[in-house]
Amino acid sequence: MAERLNQIITRTGDDGTSSLADGTRLSKSHPRFSAMGDVDELNSHIGVLRQNLNSPFEQALDVFLSKIQHHLFEIGSELAVPGMTFLRDDALEHIECWAENANAQLPPLKEFILPSGTRSAAQAHVCRSVARRAERSLVALNQTEPLNETSLKYLNRCSDLFFIMARLLNQQSQVQETYWRGNSQ
Numbered sequence: 001m002a003e004r005l006n007q008i009i010t011r012t013g014d015d016g017t018s019s020l021a022d023g024t025r026l027s028k029s030h031p032r033f034s035a036m037g038d039v040d041e042l043n044s045h046i047g048v049l050r051q052n053l054n055s056p057f058e059q060a061l062d063v064f065l066s067k068i069q070h071h072l073f074e075i076g077s078e079l080a081v082p083g084m085t086f087l088r089d090d091a092l093e094h095i096e097c098w099a100e101n102a103n104a105q106l107p108p109l110k111e112f113i114l115p116s117g118t119r120s121a122a123q124a125h126v127c128r129s130v131a132r133r134a135e136r137s138l139v140a141l142n143q144t145e146p147l148n149e150t151s152l153k154y155l156n157r158c159s160d161l162f163f164i165m166a167r168l169l170n171q172q173s174q175v176q177e178t179y180w181r182g183n184s185q
Helices: 031-051 056-080 089-103 119-142 149-172
Strands: 017-019 025-027
Touching: 025 031, 031 056, 031 119, 056 089, 056 119, 056 149, 089 149, 119 149
Parallel strands: none
Antiparallel strands: 017 025
């Protein structure tokens, strides 16, 4: 890999702006940077989730999660270079297929569940909620600056996928889900 970042501290952002990969400078409060940050945060939380995976079943998830991290980096690249498309439609198909197969292994939901269970399942719930926030950020940006439709759909699927993954991780570890009981208790 060619040397790309040889100076990390640049001081160019001290004025409250930052540059996109194409050189355009924007306020750090611009919705594009919010979306980039939310996608990056999701990617970081997936990294934490991957470190919690130990069993043979969970190690198979590690490979899958690595692919998701690469896809999220592609979404981040699209945000950093407006008008470019990096995420392909087959990425969406890949996670939809996994989610469908994984959900078929789970009992149907009859009640709302609370984020809980094993450490890896709880971290998958964190990924789910951060994915929803990242999706909202992209939707907000898309209202003023059109984005790759596949990227928007991908983040929508990610939150569903991490919900399914949390349930599956608890099931594989034989940990009961915590059901929401409302005001009755």
